């Protein structure tokens with residue numbers, strides 16, 4: 001395991017996962033497995049040309065979305081990057097609507113106009129996947145500003161990649177979030193690379209959560225992103241602090257992506273080795289929870305197989321639905337540029 | 344009718360809209376305690392408090408993004424840029440966030456926000472502080488762009504911009520803040536997307552907006568003495584552009600000059616000329632000419648700056664040329 005690497009997931013090597021509350025574990029396992037199988041299917045669809053453009057898979061990082069989003073209320077907000085399929089599913093955008101969006105169809109969650117990188121759903125306060133690195137971090141602070149302005153007790157969770165900590169927008173947003181005590185949880189999904197650039201080749205800080213130290217009142221937290229329980233616990237505390245004390249936090253989740261940066265990037269080769277990949281895959285967040293549950297006898301192998309079948313059916317249904325959904329009509333081209341003003 | 348400054352007109356618009364709708368708030372550098380770098384927000388902090396008149400750090404990218412995020416979550420921010428030169432640091436949020444959100448969300452998230460502040464050259468501020476960005480911003484689908492030249496228009500348009508459910512870029516003129524004009528007491532709105540025929544004549548049309556409206560009016564006065572009568576068409580909103588008003592005027596006068604503050608290449612005038620040649624070709628008696636800033640960064644030296652800027656003399660020469668009176 002990558003113990004010599006400064007940014008290796010703390011506790012990941014050799015950690016024995018423990019099972020938790022059986023019902024919650026089953027729910028989290030289902031959530032993560034759905035993302036996993038959905039993404040695998042996404043890869044197939046991409047290879048068949050059903051999905052175009054840039055497409056960034058989330059495989060390997062499922063404990064982050066499931067662990068954090070599971071702590072939110074329905075009226076809280078989620079915003080993130082172009083690597084957004086996992087969070088969208090974890091937040092409850094239907095697999096049908098996500099797949100249809102990837103296929104560029106009218107029944108997609110963004111009516112086929114967003115694509116893989118721009119999933120939105122007002123019904124679940126999912127404020128989008130955003131394609132400009134760092135750009136959405138101020139938006140998250142703005143959502144926090146709006147919550148506070150209205151005197152509400154919601155929280156906004158902002159997912160971002162590790163490379164975001166090096167861009168100006170991140171610092172401007174964190175400064176104002178701390179200054180004005182905005183109820184935002186900033187989550188760095190440190191998967192060790194921004195495209196092909198390892199974190200230590202881009203960030204002049206050995207521990208990304210230390211970026212919080214620059215902002216008074218902001219907690220910087222590190223957590224093992226391969227352990228959904230650890231993620232969930234850390235997120236729960238930070239979300240509570242945001243909700244009750246209106247305090248922003250910076251949560252660095254140490255994770256790993258098992259696929260290339262996007263569909264055009266090889267899984268390993270130039271910037272990371274096959275060995276490294278294998279090491280991390282031994283700590284697969286989905287299967288390690290499954291194994292812990294089986295070990296603790298909170299789930300039988302038969303139950304696991306049933307879950308696999310259930311998830312496979314959901315994913316196939318999403319595919320069939322997306323495939324049958326019409327393309328947006330040409331008339332949609334000029335819709336949604338501006339709204340008619342009502343006020 | 345009361346005569347007030349452009350600055351006071353904007354201040355009234357902000358005050359009235361903030362009183363009318365408590366989702367409206369003002370954010371920017373020095374808007375509160377300092378009363379605004381150009382005093383547009385004078386007295387607003389006192390009246391509305393620091394939750395609604397928010398002094399931001401010098402972080403254009405950050406606070407523009409906070410504006411957009413808060414608009415997605417239901418507020419109606421007015422984001423003040425100390426000048427549009429500094430808004431370049433925030434252009435990502437205007438172009439990539441505000442202008443795109445409705446479209447890429449398939450119609451789910453509109454962004455009711457106003458980005459406002461002074462645009463264009465003042466006097467001897469040098470290259471980095473003397474730029475007119477109309478054409479940069481008007482290029483982008485998904486936003487509206489206003490450029491009022493008088494106190495009356497500034498107030499009515501800003502009120503409409505704040506009530507608009509879309510992102511609106513509002514370009515004020517640093518040199519206009521002290522200019523005065525009649526502004527009625529009561530509430531009024533000027534619709535976005537409608538041009539205003541500020542002067543009626545029959546010989547030639549000047550299409551213009553913003554600060555250049557004052558130059559065009561001066562030109563119209565002067566040429567009237569020589570028997571040349573101009574239509575002065577103030578676009579007021581550059582996007583969406585009131586093309587019908589342009590066509591109507593040019594079909595009548597059969598001649599046109601486009602006067603703008605910014606640079607020539609890919610400027611507003613280039614677009615106006617394109618509209619005219621497509622729709623009014625058979626009506627034209629002369630090629631349409633353009634008056635604009637010289638194609639250089641703004642020099643500091645007084646004499647150089649003067650010759651770099653579009654002005655009345657250049658506009659008069661252009662009108663005479665299209666009238667074949669040169």
Ligand SMILES: Cc1ncc(C[n+]2csc(CCOP(=O)(O)OP(=O)(O)O)c2C)c(N)n1
Pocket residue numbers: 083131132133134160161162163164189191193194195261
């Ligand atoms: C401002 C900006 N610069 C460059 C890019 C191109 N780009 C897209 S993703 C990416 C790497 C981002 O890495 P990271 O933040 O670690 O997120 P990850 O992809 O690992 O989830 C780059 C350089 C971009 N989208 N935006």
Ligand SMILES: [Mg+2]
Pocket residue numbers: 161162163189190191192193194195
């Ligand atoms: Mg990364």
